[in-house]
Amino acid sequence: MRILSVALMLCVSLFARAQQLPNIVIIISDDHAYQAISAYDSKLMQTPNIDRIANEGVIFKKAYVTNSICGPSRAAILTGKYSHKNGFKDNETSNFDAGQDSFAKQLQGNGYQTAWIGKYHLGTQPQGFDFWQILPGQGSYYNPDFLMMDGSQQRIEGYVSDITEDIAEDWLDNRDSSKPFCLVIGHKATHRVWLPDTADMGMFDEVTFPLAHNFYDDYQHRKAAQVQDMSIAKTMIMGYDLKMFPDFDHIKDDNVARMNADQKAKFDAYYQPIKADLEARNLSGKALTEWKYQHYMRDYLSTAASLDRNIGRTLDYLDEHDLTDNTIVIYLSDQGFYLGEHGWFDKRFMYEESFRTPMVMRYPGVVKPGTVSDDFVLNVDIGPTMLEAAGVAVPKDMQGESFLPLLTGKNAEGRDALYYHYYENGEHSVSPHFGIKTKRYKLIRFYDMVDEWELYDLQKDPNEMHNLYGKKGDEKITATLKSQLSKLITQYDDRDAKKLLKDE
Numbered sequence: 176m177r178i179l180s181v182a183l184m185l186c187v188s189l190f191a192r193a194q195q196l197p198n199i200v201i202i203i204s205d206d207h208a209y210q211a212i213s214a215y216d217s218k219l220m221q222t223p224n225i226d227r228i229a230n231e232g233v234i235f236k237k238a239y240v241t242n243s244i245c246g247p248s249r250a251a252i253l254t255g256k257y258s259h260k261n262g263f264k265d266n267e268t269s270n271f272d273a274g275q276d277s278f279a280k281q282l283q284g285n286g287y288q289t290a291w292i293g294k295y296h297l298g299t300q301p302q303g304f305d306f307w308q309i310l311p312g313q314g315s316y317y318n319p320d321f322l323m324m325d326g327s328q329q330r331i332e333g334y335v336s337d338i339t340e341d342i343a344e345d346w347l348d349n350r351d352s353s354k355p356f357c358l359v360i361g362h363k364a365t366h367r368v369w370l371p372d373t374a375d376m377g378m379f380d381e382v383t384f385p386l387a388h389n390f391y392d393d394y395q396h397r398k399a400a401q402v403q404d405m406s407i408a409k410t411m412i413m414g415y416d417l418k419m420f421p422d423f424d425h426i427k428d429d430n431v432a433r434m435n436a437d438q439k440a441k442f443d444a445y446y447q448p449i450k451a452d453l454e455a456r457n458l459s460g461k462a463l464t465e466w467k468y469q470h471y472m473r474d475y476l477s478t479a480a481s482l483d484r485n486i487g488r489t490l491d492y493l494d495e496h497d498l499t500d501n502t503i504v505i506y507l508s509d510q511g512f513y514l515g516e517h518g519w520f521d522k523r524f525m526y527e528e529s530f531r532t533p534m535v536m537r538y539p540g541v542v543k544p545g546t547v548s549d550d551f552v553l554n555v556d557i558g559p560t561m562l563e564a565a566g567v568a569v570p571k572d573m574q575g576e577s578f579l580p581l582l583t584g585k586n587a588e589g590r591d592a593l594y595y596h597y598y599e600n601g602e603h604s605v606s607p608h609f610g611i612k613t614k615r616y617k618l619i620r621f622y623d624m625v626d627e628w629e630l631y632d633l634q635k636d637p638n639e640m641h642n643l644y645g646k647k648g649d650e651k652i653t654a655t656l657k658s659q660l661s662k663l664i665t666q667y668d669d670r671d672a673k674k675l676l677k678d679e
């Protein structure tokens with residue numbers, strides 16, 4: 176009898192614990208620039224649903240990534256570790272070892288039901304998830320294929336942002352509601368080639384977007400910026416990127432070729448007149464570059480509109496199922512993105528627009544609505560933060576740190592500097608580099624393709640146009656930053672970077 180009652184009490188207390196533990200929804204988009212989110216800056220478009228998360232929780236004004244590119248950022252989020260520790264350094268040569276530890280495995284091992292749905296982009300099959308249904312590689316905007324847990328592939332008719340949300344809601348409907356859950360929703364938007372939902376085509380046609388003031392950057396004294404291949408003027412492709420195909424009846428591009436008849440008819444009806452108009456204008460030089468920029472922005476922001484709408488659906492679902500008060504919702508992109516700054520699209524560089532990422536979080540009862548955070552936080556902090564919220568000990572080898580203490584006012588001191596390391600040495604021709612960012616300065620060491628240091632005073636030069644490295648008068652700050660950089664490299668045990676510094 177006594178044993179029975181003890182067992183009963185244990186059951187009750189386990190149930191109570193499960194009830195108290197917060198559910199977790201992590202929404203990760205792809206290449207979504209903070210410049211395009213109205214909670215950060217309302218000059219380009221309105222994103223009411225992402226703004227809602229910020230208003231009801233916290234907006235991180237200084238959230239950064241450890242390696243600004245798709246797969247490596249997801250690996251960093253999942254493992255809480257820098258690329259040199261989790262092994263996924265770049266999209267071109269790395270393989271992700273899904274057998275390694277992750278915050279999802281820790282949550283799963285501590286009673287959480289876990290799922291990853293949508294864009295995953297780590298090659299190997301996910302581990303640590305009770306359920307997953309992921310896009311193969313980059314995935315497709317229209318009628319996307321999904322990899323299923325049984326190894327099969329299934330094509331689903333429709334637009335990727337809607338479908339990803341549909342699958343997420345379906346999983347929520349059918350989950351084991353006696354357990355807390357952790358759901359990761361991976362959105363494809365706003366990744367290249369920025370193919371809007373037919374419902375959103377043309378929504379920005381009446382808008383002329385302002386050019387970034389350094390749109391015509393001449394890259395003086397910055398060799399890595401000189402050799403990159405990610406400019407709107409030279410790199411952005413008229414067909415593949417901007418849908419100005421020579422012959423609309425015979426488009427071979429897979430993104431379009433997979434459309435059904437109705438989708439293709441709407442696609443033609445929108446893009447064909449734009450192409451005819453462009454041809455009639457016969458543009459060249461700066462006029463053509465600026466036309467490309469406007470058209471790029473219209474497509475890019477239209478994909479963001481669907482993304483934001485579907486984030487709204489997630490929030491509505493939580494409201495309608497009485498889950499809002501006990502669910503952490505965090506939204507972030509895998510990195511930032513260039514919307515014409517320096518004349519670019521894409522990411523990779525340690526310069527602010529790609530190094531920094533949008534991130535907002537709602538945590539009812541813990542984070543005060545309307546909180547604005549200026550603390551340095553990183554994508555590798557998400558795992559440790561979620562583990563702390565779930566009452567799970569953070570494994571010692573996770574390199575990120577929970578940012579909950581920074582939000583709950585427990586005398587926590589944030590970081591005074593951030594460490595970054597980008598490795599990919601191929602597409603878009605961005606030289607590998609590592610570096611340090613402090614509150615005022617940024618020091619970058621490019622290697623392999625370009626062998627050069629760069630130094631910026633972000634207070635005087637927030638757009639990183641004036642490389643001060645080697646300038647008279649900056650010797651002292653350079654030496655201080657090099658010493659801080661060396662300490663971070665030791666702290667994070669980045670042996671490749673350490674060797675490069677040693678060989679100077």
Ligand code: CA
Pocket residue numbers: 205206244245509510
């Ligand atoms: Ca990305």
